[in-house]
Amino acid sequence: MKIEIVDSKTPKRGSLVLVVGEGRQLGPFGQQVDKACGGALAKAMAAAARFSGGKGQWLEVLAPGGSGLNRVLLAGLGKATEIKAVAYEAVGADAVKRLTTAGETDLAIAAEVLKGTLLPAGEAAARAALGARLGGYRFDKYRTKMKDREKPTLKVVSVLTQAAPAAKKLYAPLDKLADGVTITRNLVTEPANVIYPETLAAECRKLVKLGVKVEVLGEREMKKLGMGALLGVGQGSERESKLVVMQWNGGKKGAKPVSFVGKGVCFDTGGISLKPAAGMEEMKWDMGGAGAVVGAMAAIAGRKAKANVVGVVALVENMPSGTAQRPGDIVTSMSGQTIEVLNTDAEGRLILCDAMWYTQQRFKPQAMIDLATLTGAIIISLGHEHAGLFSNNDRLSEQLTAAGKAEDELLWRMPLSDAYDEGLKSPIADMQNIAGPGFGAGSITAAQFLQRFVIDKTPWAHLDIAGTAWSKKDRPTVPKGATGYGVRLLNRLIADHYEDR
Ligand code: BES
Ligand code: MN
Ligand code: ZN
Numbered sequence: 001m002k003i004e005i006v007d008s009k010t011p012k013r014g015s016l017v018l019v020v021g022e023g024r025q026l027g028p029f030g031q032q033v034d035k036a037c038g039g040a041l042a043k044a045m046a047a048a049a050r051f052s053g054g055k056g057q058w059l060e061v062l063a064p065g066g067s068g069l070n071r072v073l074l075a076g077l078g079k080a081t082e083i084k085a086v087a088y089e090a091v092g093a094d095a096v097k098r099l100t101t102a103g104e105t106d107l108a109i110a111a112e113v114l115k116g117t118l119l120p121a122g123e124a125a126a127r128a129a130l131g132a133r134l135g136g137y138r139f140d141k142y143r144t145k146m147k148d149r150e151k152p153t154l155k156v157v158s159v160l161t162q163a164a165p166a167a168k169k170l171y172a173p174l175d176k177l178a179d180g181v182t183i184t185r186n187l188v189t190e191p192a193n194v195i196y197p198e199t200l201a202a203e204c205r206k207l208v209k210l211g212v213k214v215e216v217l218g219e220r221e222m223k224k225l226g227m228g229a230l231l232g233v234g235q236g237s238e239r240e241s242k243l244v245v246m247q248w249n250g251g252k253k254g255a256k257p258v259s260f261v262g263k264g265v266c267f268d269t270g271g272i273s274l275k276p277a278a279g280m281e282e283m284k285w286d287m288g289g290a291g292a293v294v295g296a297m298a299a300i301a302g303r304k305a306k307a308n309v310v311g312v313v314a315l316v317e318n319m320p321s322g323t324a325q326r327p328g329d330i331v332t333s334m335s336g337q338t339i340e341v342l343n344t345d346a347e348g349r350l351i352l353c354d355a356m357w358y359t360q361q362r363f364k365p366q367a368m369i370d371l372a373t374l375t376g377a378i379i380i381s382l383g384h385e386h387a388g389l390f391s392n393n394d395r396l397s398e399q400l401t402a403a404g405k406a407e408d409e410l411l412w413r414m415p416l417s418d419a420y421d422e423g424l425k426s427p428i429a430d431m432q433n434i435a436g437p438g439f440g441a442g443s444i445t446a447a448q449f450l451q452r453f454v455i456d457k458t459p460w461a462h463l464d465i466a467g468t469a470w471s472k473k474d475r476p477t478v479p480k481g482a483t484g485y486g487v488r489l490l491n492r493l494i495a496d497h498y499e500d501r
Pocket of ligand 3: 265
């Protein structure tokens with residue numbers, strides 16, 4: 001499917017989407033189309049009594065007379081004064097979803113701005129194009145027996161606008177953003193027999209063509225560095241653990257980078273503290289944090305951001321076997337701190353603590369953000385609407401929260417304090433990897449664990465994305481399945497706060 005931005009002109013064939021404001025308000029372009037088909041659109045709206053142009057309403061008019069078009073779809077945007085840019089993303093996304101498998105090949109979306117809406121025309125069009133890409137995401141790779149009527153037919157999506165040059169300029173970086181989100185969704189969707197540490201590292205290597213410097217460390221190198229916590233998690237697996245370091249140096253030479261660290265448990269069986277069978281297949285997406293970091297690096301490098309950014313992903317497979325780590329084992333992390341592993345299923349923090357330590361020691365980042373599908377408990381706290389945000393820094397927290405609001409990847413800040421840290425005291429080592437029974441606050445104690453590996457007040461934020469990396473609910477720009485959560489958020493964080501102007 002190709003997406004293009006072109007000057008407004010009524011198409012002669014295919015299908016056309018027009019936006020409509022509350023009270024069946026058409027824009028000048030919509031009125032022109034309506035006139036060309038003898039008022040058929042206004043009549044259709046009147047006939048469909050419930051269609052008022054409200055937000056999210058759709059009305060399909062088939063073959064309106066004289067137009068030559070297969071369909072005109074009217075997309076309600078609600079009250080003109082309240083329409084925001086994201087509404088155009090939703091129109092682009094829903095339009096593509098309605099027509100992908102409808103037998104149509106050509107879709108035009110007239111992304112005009114209605115009277116009363118305060119939005120530049122170029123922005124509306126660029127966002128509609130972004131929506132078309134994100135909403136049109138599919139993963140059909142393993143469906144070899146799809147019936148013809150299930151197969152996508154849409155070839156070209158043209159976004160029509162009066163501000164094509166501005167729209168194209170705004171869309172160029174959004175196109176790279178969509179590339180990043182797509183990379184993440186694909187990685188997270190792939191099963192664990194296809195995406196494991198080595199193959200995920202190979203996917204990271206592909207960012208070289210965007211100008212990213214990529215290094216892959218194997219178990220030998222990690223052992224030399226003293227990453228006993230990370231290596232302990234992977235020791236039960238046949239697959240070799242990897243640590244991938246990705247550097248994008250688009251900023252001032254020598255300026256401290258912003259760093260992203262991702263949990264990449266390519267499959268989490270729980271290890272010897274084995275998970276129940278029901279639902280275990282979901283643990284193929286326990287590398288969602290790493291996936292988001294790879295996608296964000298692709299977006300940031302793809303649009304040539306003027307910033308220095310480092311992405312580090314810790315890649316392991318958590319398996320039970322004769323060589324697996326046992327409950328009660330004590331490991332020494334790269335920081336020198338020892339950890340009593342009471343539960344081998346609390347493995348994410350064990351790989352992150354070494355990856356975080358390495359990142360800070362090597363890069364002295366001005367900020368460090370880790371992303372991890374870390375705890376089931378965060379789903380109890382926040383469900384699937386917000387990811388959990390834990391941080392030692394108010395400014396970074398505010399920046400992240402604002403970026404999340406702007407991109408519709410919401411965050412909710414959770415507390416950290418010494419009282420929670422108490423739960424990690426071990427009678428035999430420097431800490432244990434889980435708090436004792438009855439302590440509660442599972443997501444917070446996990447974050448407290450990570451905070452023990454933050455060096456010298458480095459501004460740090462931990463995003464627990466266990467509830468947001470995968471979705472069972474369809475949303476306009478986020479179809480069911482792997483959401484790509486975190487890519488838009490991190491990309492926006494860099495764009496708004498860490499780029500040279
Ligand atoms: N990967 C899981 C967390 C998770 C659960 C992610 C459900 C997505 C959906 C993590 O490694 C884990 O197993 N956490 C345990 C921690 C516990 C042993 C303290 C959990 O949440 O149950
Ligand atoms: Mn686990
Ligand atoms: Zn896990």
